[in-house]
C-alpha cells in the first residue's frame with residue numbers, strides 16, 4: 001500500500017497524486033487525513049519531513065522508497081501504473097509537461113498571494129488586484145494555447161496515449177474553473193482540445209467515482225486555487 005503525506009484540508013498539490021492513484025485503482029493511505037489518534041494530523045506530517053529530510057509535501061512512500069516533488073511523484077507512479085511512456089524521450093516529455101503545469105500552478109497561486117504566502121490575502125489584496133488582469137489576459141492564454149497545440153498533435157499532451165501529465169492538466173482545468181469561472185468561460189472555447197481531454201479524464205471510471213466520493217476535498221479558500229470574485233473577470 002502506498003502512503004501519501006499531504007496537508008489534510010486542501011486539495012493542493014496532493015490532489016494530483018490522489019487523482020493518479022484513484023485512476024489506477026491503487027491502494028493508498030492518505031495518512032495525514034487520519035485522526036491524530038491514528039497517526040494523522042499536521043504534527044505527523046512535520047515529523048515525517050524531519051525524519052526523511054524532504055523539504056515539503058506531497059510526499060509518497062512506497063515501502064522504503066520516499067519520493068517528493070509532485071511531477072517526480074507523478075512520473076514514479078505513472079511508470080508503475082501504465083501512465084508514463086516506455087520510450088525514454090516520451091517519458092521525459094511527460095515529466096516536462098508535468099513540470100510546466102506545476103509552473104502554471106505557482107502563477108495561479110501567486111495571483112492571490114503576490115507578496116508572500118505568509119501574509120493573509122486581505123493584506124495583499126491591492127497587489128492581487130493589480131496582478132490578476134495580466135494573469136487572465138496574458139498568462140492563461142499563453143499556457144492554455146500551448147497545451148492546446150500539444151494536444152492537437154495526437155489527442156494527448158504527449159503523443160497519442162494518456163499519461164500522468166494529462167491527469168495533471170485535468171486538475172488544473174478544474175482548479176481554474178473554480179477560481180476564475182468568468183475568465184475560463186470566456187477563454188475555454190478557444191481551447192476545445194483541452195476541454196475534450198478534460199472531459200475524457202473526468203469520465204474515466206476511477207476518476208468519476210473519486211469525484212463523487214467524500215475522499216475529494218472540495219476546493220476552498222485555503223488551497224492553491226481560490227475563488228475571489230474580484231480577481232476574476
Ligand SMILES: N[C@@H](CCC(=O)N[C@@H](CS)C(=O)NCC(=O)O)C(=O)O
Nearest residue numbers: 012013056057058068069070071102
Ligand atoms: N515543488 C514542490 C513544491 C512543494 C510545495 O510547495 N508544497 C507546499 C504545499 S502545496 C508546502 O507545504 N510548502 C512548504 C514550504 O514551501 O515551506 C512540488 O511540486 O511538490
